[in-house]
Amino acid sequence: MVTTVVIHLKQISTRFSMAVHILSLVAVSPTAECTGDYIAGSVNTNPVVIRRIMGMLKKAGLIEVRPGVGGASLRRSPEQITLLDIYRAVNVIEGDQLFRMHEEPNERCLVGRNIETVLQSEMNEAQAAMEQRLAQTALSELTDKFQ
Amino acid sequence: MVTTVVIHLKQISTRFSMAVHILSLVAVSPTAECTGDYIAGSVNTNPVVIRRIMGMLKKAGLIEVRPGVGGASLRRSPEQITLLDIYRAVNVIEGDQLFRMHEEPNERCLVGRNIETVLQSEMNEAQAAMEQRLAQTALSELTDKFQ
DNA sequence: AGTGTTGTAACATATGTGGTTACAACGGTG
DNA sequence: CACCGTTGTAACCACATATGTTACAACACT
DSSP, rough: OOOOOOOOOOOOOOOHHHHHHHHHHHHOOGGGGGGHHHHHHHHHOOOOOHHHHHHHHHTSSSSOOOOOOEEEEESSSSGGOOOHHOOOOOOOOOOGBBBOSSOOOOSSSSSHHHHHHHHHHHHHHHHHHHHHHHHHBHHHHHHOOOO | OOOOOOOOOOOOOOHHHHHHHHHHHHHHHHHGGGGGHHHHHHSSHHOOOOOHHHHHHOOOOOEEOOOOTEEEEESSSSOOOHHHHHHHHHHGGGGGGBOOSOOOOTSSSSHHHHHHHHHHHHHHHHHHHHHHHHHBBBHHHTTTOOO
């Protein structure tokens, strides 16, 4: 018997925008100030939600968090953190596939036999176009625009 | 009191790949052959799922379905139907926003005050990049590759 | 009238999200 | 050392969406 686990990406969740928010705060604030509770106040959500996302950002090597003491700091300069880095850090889906293909089309049919290969490459291209655009913007470009 | 309805896009669902499959079948098969049951056999799913998606494609003006009689046909030539048309037809989300922003960041904070405007334009750019890529491929380009 | 089809409604199941409470581990400070 | 605020997680909830399924009315042809 074969067991297949399908991971659904509900959407590009608000985790992404919250992660950008968090990193922006860390970029412009002193380390000691950046506690989960403080950030939660700015994002306007529960501190645990923030800690969860910060855990992902830490795992991705984007930030350093001080356990016990509290506070966080960037591990790379804001110029070297792109929106794609952030997107990848918090959108944990199998194979990073934005699109999904329906399972097991009928191989006895001309279309069913070919659709997967032909369409998959188109979906990959579309996803790549989006990711390339995200990669063009650095965290510093956002914080530079704050007034 | 203000009521806000948040529409979640669980993902770019398999509705999209199924819709492309359906339209490919309609493009290469005689009208009478294209019944919901026949298509369901090729896609390998329940006929009702197909009928639901065909309803969306009909609503978007991409196909014509013959009630009672059965069968479907394209309302535009395959050269004039792009993957973006199909994507838009089946991904029904408020404002067609691929990305979501967290709600009500704290206005008293420098970051919270600015993040929405600054990040939203980046997200729009990324989404546009993906959609432009989808718009570059026509249904006919897919069916041409079937062998 | 009978048959096969479309069009929906209604429901079941599965899964991700964002929020919440609870609590252990950590690392300073009095 | 005891205290305190913080981080790191586990566990759970409420909710929304996706896909599949049954059921049935409306439709059009024979």
